[in-house]
């Protein structure tokens with residue numbers, strides 16, 4: 001199923017939670033809504049589910065306008081972090097819930113429901129735990145039951161709001177992979193809310209980066225990481241160093257000195273961004289950025305060098321090979337690789 005949002009606006013009193021959101025998820029796609037707390041991710045997901053209604057705009061499923069339909073009429077599956085399992089019901093009863101509450105004429109027979117529950121238990125790899133109660137399961141197992149419950153009604157669209165938020169890092173990572181496989185196997189269209197960039201980049205076909213109720217960028221994980229559309233996206237989707245610079249006549253200046261960095265962009269105050277693993281320590285300090293090394297720590301096969309930029313007292317982090325590790329206390333010359341330059345804007349000031 002495809003889902004299309006057209007010019008969605010949502011206000012809570014005088015506060016605009018969603019500006020003007022237009023977005024499309026293709027059939028079978030796995031989309032991640034990524035953004036900081038309060039950026040409007042959950043509100044957007046609730047609007048798709050039919051738990052919240054927009055002030056303006058349309059929600060279409062497979063081209064059909066469903067904006068006015070309730071959650072019960074939309075047949076979507078959803079898993080919310082705080083949408084807990086029913087404690088007084090067994091795992092099997094929890095999974096069967098959505099089928100059992102159907103009006104009599106639409107309800108499958110008891111035997112069919114039991115068979116469907118077993119099929120879902122097998123799918124989420126909890127085959128023999130149907131008679132347990134939620135309190136007798138681990139957090140990760142509970143979230144898998146919540147997923148099975150969401151899938152019981154055969155939704156074409158699965159909406160997930162930080163479903164693994166409360167779990168520890170290891171379990172989270174395993175469940176993430178498992179969820180992606182499940183999505184592919186069942187042939188769903190899934191939309192996943194997270195504020196964790198690693199989760200979004202690892203799971204999604206495309207990432208929707210949101211801030212202050214608007215979409216900053218929609219692109220594949222590789223594209224948002226390597227070609228971020230704004231300073232906000234650069235900062236939010238990975239580790240970054242940001243340095244205040246001036247663009248003048250196609251050249252870049254840092255504290256009045258020219259930097260040996262290719263520049264495209266309009267004249268004016270700007271910020272230079274680069275990732276820690278894209279920087280090098282160079283011998284020649286002409287055109288480079290002087291920095292004081294404070295700490296050197298192991299990182300992967302190399303080291304993470306941390307310290308302060310000389311002249312502006314701003315921290316930096318770069319990753320270099322072990323045999324290039326500088327001594328703490330030394331002054332080095334930094335050369336950014338794959339730099340991006342953005343004019344100074346609201347996000348950077350903020």
Ligand SMILES: Nc1ncnc2c1ncn2[C@@H]1O[C@H](COP(=O)(O)OP(=O)(O)OP(=O)(O)O)[C@@H](O)[C@H]1O
Nearest residue numbers: 012015017035036037038039040041042043044195
């Ligand atoms: N029912 C409501 N009444 C008033 N304001 C609301 C309501 N629901 C959400 N908001 C506000 O709308 C904004 C967006 O909230 P939303 O929950 O969509 O953000 P989010 O990106 O999902 O954040 P988080 O990651 O913290 O869950 C927030 O500033 C929030 O306080």
